[in-house]
Every structure is written in C-alpha cells, then in structure tokens.
Amino acid sequence: NAGVTQTPKFRILKIGQSMTLQCTQDMNHNYMYWYRQDPGMGLKLIYYSVGAGITDKGEVPNGYNVSRSTTEDFPLRLELAAPSQTSVYFCASGGQGYRYNEQFFGPGTRLTVL
Amino acid sequence: AQSVSQHNHHVILSEAASLELGCNYSYGGTVNLFWYVQYPGQHLQLLLKYFSGDPLVKGIKGFEAEFIKSKFSFNLRKPSVQWSDTAEYFCAVIAKTSYDKVIFGPGTSLSVIP
Numbered sequence A: 001n002a003g004v005t006q007t008p009k010f011r012i013l014k015i016g017q018s019m020t021l022q023c024t025q026d027m028n029h030n031y032m033y034w035y036r037q038d039p040g041m042g043l044k045l046i047y048y049s050v051g052a053g054i055t056d057k058g059e060v061p062n063g064y065n066v067s068r069s070t071t072e073d074f075p076l077r078l079e080l081a082a083p084s085q086t087s088v089y090f091c092a093s094g095g096q097g098y099r100y101n102e103q104f105f106g107p108g109t110r111l112t113v114l
Numbered sequence B: 001a002q003s004v005s006q007h008n009h010h011v012i013l014s015e016a017a018s019l020e021l022g023c024n025y026s027y028g029g030t031v032n033l034f035w036y037v038q039y040p041g042q043h044l045q046l047l048l049k050y051f052s053g054d055p056l057v058k059g060i061k062g063f064e065a066e067f068i069k070s071k072f073s074f075n076l077r078k079p080s081v082q083w084s085d086t087a088e089y090f091c092a093v094i095a096k097t098s099y100d101k102v103i104f105g106p107g108t109s110l111s112v113i114p
Helices: none
Strands: A004-007 A010-013 A019-025 A031-038 A042-051 A054-057 A064-066 A076-078 A087-094 A109-113 B004-006 B010-014 B019-021 B023-025 B031-038 B045-050 B056-058 B064-068 B073-078 B087-095 B108-113
Touching: A004 A087, A019 A031, A019 A087, A019 A109, A042 A064, B004 B087, B010 B019, B019 B108, B023 B031, B023 B087, B031 B064, B031 B073, B045 B056, B045 B064, B045 B073, B073 B087
Parallel strands: A010 A109, B010 B108
Antiparallel strands: A004 A019, A019 A076, A031 A042, A031 A087, A042 A054, A064 A076, A087 A109, B004 B023, B019 B073, B023 B073, B031 B045, B031 B087, B056 B064, B064 B073, B087 B108
C-alpha cells in the first residue's frame, strides 16, 4: 500500500491565484482530514470528511473548500490565495478504529503565497 | 472548546539526558490520547497511544507516557535521549463527544546535542 499520498510537494502561488492540493489514500479509510501546520502553532484542522459525500468544517476553514466524491480522494481547494495561507498542508486518513489507533499522514505540501 | 497545551515550545538536551514533555488537555470526559513525532523533513507518525487500561503506556523507541486523569495530563518520557530523537513532538486528543476530530497540541521541538 502507498498509504496517503499528496501532490504537489511544493508550490509557489501569487496572491489571488487558485490551486487544488490532491490527497489520495489506498487503505479504504472512511475518515479523511486536512491540516495546516504553521511554526509554533501545531496542526490546525481545516476540513474533514467522515465518508464519501460528507464533509465538515474544522477549526480554520476560511479560504478553503473540499469535496469527497470517492473514498480514496479528498482534494483541498484554495480559491483566492493569500499570504496568510503560506503553510505546510497535511492530509491524513483513519479507519473506523482510528479513535484507538493512529491517523495516517501524507508527506505534506509546502505552499508559499507571494 | 476542547484544547491541548504543551508545556514547552523548544527543549534542548544533551545525549543521555532524561526527557519529559508535558501535555495537558481541557475536557472532563472520556478521551483517547496520542503522541505523534515528526522527524525533520518527514511526516507525522504515531509514537504511542492510550485509550483505556494501564495509564502507563509504552511506545516505540523507548518512549513512554503516563495518563493522569486527575491532572488532565499525558506526559511523554524517555530515560535517555539520543541525537536521533531530535524532532517535533505533538500531543493529540480525541474526546468522546467529538469522535470525528483529533485536536493537536502546538508541538514541542526537541533538539538533542551529541
């Protein structure tokens, strides 16, 4: 299994541009998450999904959108990039037993908005 | 709202020194607790977890953590650190009332000097 994969690894955007961060997992997990990691701030939950077709806001959803049309994919969309969205973005997934076991994280996408 | 705090932002230790990283959470009910580690340039991976039973849990690489319910704490310990333990450490909590969400602490950066 590849686990959780994310693309791209790095990206530089100009203010106002848009992009989609891709996330795919091959573990048949129902739960998927998007976090952003800022220095000294830990991980903040942006959006999460408990299954295909179901998404919900996390702690910091403003400026982002998500969709979950399949179990495997959970893309994160930035519509109008702003410097405040410069961060490292992690996608994660968890199975039904994730409350007692681990979330599996992808390698991250480092995004810079100039 | 539930929250997780970690006592130290940055810890610097010499090799063979003992380590204790503090973690406290703000929720009075049942919780599941985790410590994740992020080595430089890598994604987060599970170090250890607690959800019931013996409050002293052992994880990988000689780490252990003690759950003290009365203090809402889940401190991470290691008797003798190595240079390879240099990493960022995150405490995480799942509360029974919000089983869909994992709340992460801000992280503690550990630097071990050879």
